[in-house]
Amino acid sequence: xxxxxxxxxxxxxxxxxxxxxxxxxxxxxxxxxxxxxxxxxxxxxxxxxxxxxxxxxxxxxxxxxxxxxxxxxxxxxxxxxxxxxxxxxxxxxxxxxxxxxxxxxxxxxxxxxxxxxxxxxxxx
Numbered sequence: 001x002x003x004x005x006x007x008x009x010x011x012x013x014x015x016x017x018x019x020x021x022x023x024x025x026x027x028x029x030x031x032x033x034x035x036x037x038x039x040x041x042x043x044x045x046x047x048x049x050x051x052x053x054x055x056x057x058x059x060x061x062x063x064x065x066x067x068x069x070x071x072x073x074x075x076x077x078x079x080x081x082x083x084x085x086x087x088x089x090x091x092x093x094x095x096x097x098x099x100x101x102x103x104x105x106x107x108x109x110x111x112x113x114x115x116x117x118x119x120x121x122x123x124x
Contacts, residue, residue: 002026002113004096009118020081022096030074033099036081038092045108053102086122093117
């Protein structure tokens with residue numbers, strides 16, 4: 001059983017940066033693809049970033065492309081989300097997730113385990 005714990009959220013002014021971390025325990029996630037999600041109007045959660053097990057492939061929606069970067073350190077069993085040029089509309093709870101498959105995925109139902117989330121608040 002994998003447990004994910006997110007950290008790094010907080011309050012930041014628009015234009016600022018935050019780096020979220022997602023530490024996995026219980027099992028290695030090096031063979032799993034990983035993702036970050038946040039709630040969205042009309043959806044349970046929308047994908048924010050996803051990374052393959054090797055870290056070679058990543059994908060972002062247009063809303064964060066060029067501002068957010070997902071990365072992973074398999075030796076530390078940790079995934080990161082670097083968020084730059086933050087906007088008030090980025091305010092949300094950010095959830096880390098893992099998928100028992102190595103390829104990237106964008107659907108909520110494609111992921112097998114989730115963290116509890118970390119709160120990001122961007123003030124204008």
